[in-house]
Amino acid sequence: MFFYNVLSGKTEKFKPTKGKLVRFYTCGPTVYDYAHVGNLRTFIFEDLLRRSLRHEGYKVFQVMNLTDVDDKIIKRAKAEGKTIKSIGSKYTSSFFADIKKLNIEKAEVYPKATAHIKEMLSLIAVLVKKNFAYKGKDNSIYFDISKFKNYGKLSRLSKRQIKVGATVLADEYNKVEAQDFVLWKAKKEGEPSWPSKFGAGRPGWHIECSAMSMKYLGKTFDIHTGAVDLIFPHHENEIAQSEAATGKKFSLVWLEGEHILINGEKMSKSLKNFFTLRDLEAKNLDPLSFRYLVLGTHYRKKLNFSWKSLISAENALNNLRVEVREIKARKDTAKADDKKLVSNYNNRFNLALGDDLNVPKALGILWEVVKDKKISNDGKLGLIYDFDGVFGLSLKSLRGNKSVVPPHVRKLVVARERLRTNKQFIQADALRKEIEKLGYKVEDKASGPLITPINNA
Numbered sequence: 408m409f410f411y412n413v414l415s416g417k418t419e420k421f422k423p424t425k426g427k428l429v430r431f432y433t434c435g436p437t438v439y440d441y442a443h444v445g446n447l448r449t450f451i452f453e454d455l456l457r458r459s460l461r462h463e464g465y466k467v468f469q470v471m472n473l474t475d476v477d478d479k480i481i482k483r484a485k486a487e488g489k490t491i492k493s494i495g496s497k498y499t500s501s502f503f504a505d506i507k508k509l510n511i512e513k514a515e516v517y518p519k520a521t522a523h524i525k526e527m528l529s530l531i532a533v534l535v536k537k538n539f540a541y542k543g544k545d546n547s548i549y550f551d552i553s554k555f556k557n558y559g560k561l562s563r564l565s566k567r568q569i570k571v572g573a574t575v576l577a578d579e580y581n582k583v584e585a586q587d588f589v590l591w592k593a594k595k596e597g598e599p600s601w602p603s604k605f606g607a608g609r610p611g612w613h614i615e616c617s618a619m620s621m622k623y624l625g626k627t628f629d630i631h632t633g634a635v636d637l638i639f640p641h642h643e644n645e646i647a648q649s650e651a652a653t654g655k656k657f658s659l660v661w662l663e664g665e666h667i668l669i670n671g672e673k674m675s676k677s678l679k680n681f682f683t684l685r686d687l688e689a690k691n692l693d694p695l696s697f698r699y700l701v702l703g704t705h706y707r708k709k710l711n712f713s714w715k716s717l718i719s720a721e722n723a724l725n726n727l728r729v730e731v732r733e734i735k736a737r738k739d740t741a742k743a744d745d746k747k748l749v750s751n752y753n754n755r756f757n758l759a760l761g762d763d764l765n766v767p768k769a770l771g772i773l774w775e776v777v778k779d780k781k782i783s784n785d786g787k788l789g790l791i792y793d794f795d796g797v798f799g800l801s802l803k804s805l806r807g808n809k810s811v812v813p814p815h816v817r818k819l820v821v822a823r824e825r826l827r828t829n830k831q832f833i834q835a836d837a838l839r840k841e842i843e844k845l846g847y848k849v850e851d852k853a854s855g856p857l858i859t860p861i862n863n864a
């Protein structure tokens with residue numbers, strides 16, 4: 408397999424350090440709110456990576472942390488008059504409920520930050536001892552970026568952007584000028600704290616991931632993933648802390664997933680466009696449609712999310728389910744070319760995955776299989792189920808297929824759309840009644856017709 412390694416800036420042949428075992432770390436959720444579609448896209452990308460590696464014959468050991476103490480969760484707890492523990496447990500449950508609905512496989516370990524304070528403190532102690540960290544005027548412990556000569560190697564900061572001697576206490580910052588960042592924040596009134604030899608306080612966000620990844624995966628591991636907005640400062644700081652402490656290379660490969668855009672715009676609090684899975688479900692949309700939408704865009708490209716694109720994804724997924732159900736129902740004997748065709752499809756599928764996880768291309772190959780007239784239905788089904796081990800659309804059980812619209816109904820809906828475009832409203836209305844007789848309701852949304860079974864509506 409070949410991956411685009413953000414660290415080297417090149418596409419490289421992937422070679423794990425321990426034979427067929429791939430150890431990888433994924434920055435997990437900060438459990439202070441529901442995950443939004445941008446977060447969910449990243450988790451789906453990581454799930455596709457995990458499933459693809461396994462499909463290519465690797466064993467996978469994945470660690471995803473749960474950030475249950477940081478600036479954001481403390482702020483939220485204060486605002487709601489609750490403890491970080493109660494906020495954390497509420498949104499940890501919602502996170503696991505979301506990933507289940509999206510068919511995201513569970514990682515091997517989900518370490519919580521608050522359960523690894525001891526590991527973080529020992530890592531900080533090593534950094535202080537090796538002179539990479541110092542106590543600031545505010546009694547917090549900071550990492551001295553000028554001491555780590557490779558600082559900026561992931562995000563490609565040139566030397567002159569580094570502001571020597573300046574410190575930043577906040578977990579999240581993205582200034583042009585890199586600064587000494589916090590490892591241990593001195594205790595503040597009204598914030599949770601732990602005792603330590605540096606004085607009571609709490610960990611900075613960045614040190615959490617270094618401590619937890621190395622605890623479960625070792626000093627050097629194979630892949631670190633996240634979203635592009637984490638490259639600086641979070642991932643850059645993880646590298647600095649870890650490599651300064653161990654003197655060894657931290658993660659060999661860095662894969663960073665791109666952003667999601669909402670109707671062409673960046674997600675932002677002011678635009679109120681932070682959609683969650685709850686918003687999708689409120690519109691009666693299947694969470695797996697969102698998964699299907701994500702499959703259609705390469706992880707290094709921006710994905711434009713709109714209700715229209717999601718409804719199209721739902722229609723495409725439903726069409727796929729209809730096709731699979733029909734293939735399942737039709738029994739036939741093996742055809743002469745089966746073996747050759749199956750192996751040809753397999754090769755192309757593996758090549759697509761190995762080409763920096765080209766899932767959209769792989770999805771196109773699945774559709775070719777579905778439409779192929781030369782291959783037997785048994786041959787097709789074998790391929791479909793095998794490929795779906797990567798896509799995770801539950802094509803075997805056809806989970807969520809209650810909203811499948813049969814082709815004859817879909818044809819009427821298309822015909823009605825044509826009439827409406829031509830302003831032949833009387834005829835269009837007659838078709839709508841016909842569709843209703845068949846048990847389906849058509850609603851005209853700005854994005855196009857939404858078809859729902861009347862029983863379930």
Ligand SMILES: [Zn+2]
Nearest residue numbers: 434435616641
């Ligand atoms: Zn992280």
